Amino acid sequence: MADTTASGPSCLEKLKSYVKTPKGFLLAAEILISFIIIICYAASHYGGYSAVAICEMIFSMVFFGIFMMELDKQILVVNWVWTDLFRAGIGALLYIITSLICVIGGAGDGARIAGGVFGLIAGLLFGYDTYTIFQQIKSTRQHTAASTDDRV
Numbered sequence: 001m002a003d004t005t006a007s008g009p010s011c012l013e014k015l016k017s018y019v020k021t022p023k024g025f026l027l028a029a030e031i032l033i034s035f036i037i038i039i040c041y042a043a044s045h046y047g048g049y050s051a052v053a054i055c056e057m058i059f060s061m062v063f064f065g066i067f068m069m070e071l072d073k074q075i076l077v078v079n080w081v082w083t084d085l086f087r088a089g090i091g092a093l094l095y096i097i098t099s100l101i102c103v104i105g106g107a108g109d110g111a112r113i114a115g116g117v118f119g120l121i122a123g124l125l126f127g128y129d130t131y132t133i134f135q136q137i138k139s140t141r142q143h144t145a146a147s148t149d150d151r152v
Contacts, residue, residue, distance in 0.1 A: 011069075016127065018068040026129050027064040030091075031057055031124045040115030046107075052098050056091045056126070063087065081140075085133045092126035095119045 009017070018024035034057035041050035063084055068074055072080040099119030106112035 014068055018064075022132070024064070026125070026132070027067070029062050030060040030122070030125060030129065031064065033125060034116060035123060036059065037108075037115050037118045040118060043111035043113075044115060045109050046102075046112055047099050049102055049112070052091075052094045053115075053119070056060050056095070059087050059091070074138060081133060081137060085130060085137065088126050088129040088133060092123050092130055095123035095126060099123060 016101060019028050034053045037052050037053040038057065041053065066075075066080065090114075096119075099116040102116030102119065104113050106123075109134055
């Protein structure tokens with residue numbers, strides 16, 4: 001019979017500890033605000049704008065799971081930092097564009113305007129995530145840069 005004693009932290013313990021990290025908090029906030037935006041656009045007369053929120057929420061959930069379970073350290077085929085940078089950067093850009101369209105053209109549709117306002121906040125949140133990832137890339141490049149001094 002197999003030994004059933006816990007050999008490591010459970011999934012719930014990993015979840016709780018990862019949400020307390022800055023990156024985990026950002027990803028959890030991105031998931032939450034994307035869900036709020038989906039609700040706002042679902043209540044709107046024009047539900048077509050919810051595609052960005054759905055895609056970004058799914059991408060954020062996938063990256064949250066990958067980073068929480070530390071699969072980024074096991075699956076080395078993908079450069080997870082650069083992939084996360086592109087995810088956050090594209091998300092920020094798409095949220096800002098669609099939210100401006102919704103806020104400007106949403107006269108008479110309060111749910112669409114609310115979704116647009118939350119989308120602008122999400123654009124800022126994704127933009128901040130992009131900035132923090134860029135700073136992480138920049139700091140690792142400075143630490144791992146080879147010396148260019150020819151004198152030996």
